[in-house]
Amino acid sequence: MRRALLALLALAAAAAIAFYFLTIPVTVPASALPNHTPDAENGKYMFTAGGCADCHAAPAGSCDDLDIEDEEVLAGGRCLKTPFGTFHVPNISPDKKTGIGTWSTLDFVTAMKRGVAPGDVHLYPAFPYTSYQRMTYEDLIDLKAYLDTLPAVSNQTPPHELGFPYNIRRGLGLYQRLYVDGEDFSPDPDASDEINRGAYLARGAGHCSECHSPRNVLGGIMSSKEFAGARNPEGDGTVPNITPSDDGISEWSEEDIAYLLETGNKPDFDTIGETMVPVQENMAKLSPEDRKAIAAFLKSLPPRPDAVVKKKAEKSE
Known part of the structure; x- marks a missing residue:
């Protein structure tokens, strides 16, 4: 019994030490900052x-x-x-x-x-x-x-x-x-400059995948279903699939996407709503070239089926 208790305590101590070292905060060294005039x-x-x-x-x-x-x-x-x-x-x-x-x-x-x-x-x-x-x-x-x-x-x-x-x-x-690895966006060498610019904005500052992708139990984005839609983390309903699949935006042209980002109007003459409204209002302040770049990037994504099975009420809307 005593040996078992000592073994248990040793395991707990080892786990605590491992937890401590694995969770040490990683910071950016001052040497990483470029000589850049703000x-x-x-x-x-x-x-x-x-x-x-x-x-x-x-x-x-x-x-x-x-x-x-x-x-x-x-x-x-x-x-x-x-x-x-x-x-x-x-x-x-x-x-x-x-x-x-x-x-x-x-x-x-x-x-x-x-x-x-x-x-x-x-x-x-x-x-x-x-x-x-x-x-x-x-x-x-x-x-x-x-x-x-x-x-x-x-x-x-x-x-x-x-x-x-x-x-x-x-x-x-x-x-x-x-x-988290702290790495800068890595351009796709096989993609155009326009698509890479759109990817940089959407994956970086725009953080589009944060809402439009499902998460696992740890809260991490499921990369295999990125941009394929998700449950609304702040309420009922879902965040839509924005990949060029039949469940997403396959019938949308790049011009349709860019126009939505500028005006909030969809190709079917409906308008966006709820939490997407302030996002679109910000996108409207970007340059036409950047809105077009984001549209080109979204159309370049691999088509994926909806990541979330919608309820009957949601399907009928």
């Missing part, structure tokens, strides 16, 4: 492409309100209700006490590339750094420069409301081992 105008463009205000701008009413009073007031406060719990979107204004006003450029890049905040704090992937990691260092430096020009707002958001084991931040190190 361009706040390009940073604003990346801010728009990434839809940063859609989550971080203070909601007009309750934390569930989709409307925002001012997209430059990044005081946070919105709720993101997911199967893992409720996330309270943080303040990312330049306020030094409740925002990110004390963050250096390296701190910011590390958060975007590695999902680690100052103090070696793991960030939850409700903040889609699994996509943002694909952005170039130059674009991230420019984005930080733009954020620094926005008003500092004092607003302390509440802590996330998560159950066990998701409330153990340290465990996010295991998730990051699986889904």
Whole structure:
């Protein structure tokens, strides 16, 4: 009995040591930052492409309100209700006490590339750094420069409301081992410059796959079903399949997609709704060339059947 207890304690100690080392935060070294003069105008463009205000701008009413009073007031406060719990979107204004006003450029890049905040704090992937990691260092430096020009707002958001084991931040190190490598977007040598530009925007700043792809039990995107649709993480219904399959956008032309991104109008004369509205409004502010590039990228994806079996009520809509 004593030997069994000692063996159990030894195993528990070994597991704790392994957990500690596997979850050590990985940060970006200062040597990785290029010698780049920040361009706040390009940073604003990346801010728009990434839809940063859609989550971080203070909601007009309750934390569930989709409307925002001012997209430059990044005081946070919105709720993101997911199967893992409720996330309270943080303040990312330049306020030094409740925002990110004390963050250096390296701190910011590390958060975007590695999902680690100052103090070696793991960030939850409700903040889609699994996509943002694909952005170039130059674009991230420019984005930080733009954020620094926005008003500092004092607003302390509440802590996330998560159950066990998701409330153990340290465990996010295991998730990051699986889904975060901090590498820039890698262009496809067999694709056109236009498709690669669209892929960079959609997979990086635009983080399209974060909503349009199903996830596994760990919350990681299922790569074999990427862009093939998913359950709406914040409510009923599904997020549509945007691959060029019969279940997706096979009948849409590149012009149809680009026009939807510009106007919100579908080829069947319907309009988009709900959470896609602010995304489309951001896409409308991009250049026509970039909207066309995103359309070309989506049409280049492998056709995939719907990743989510729709309920009868959803099929009849």
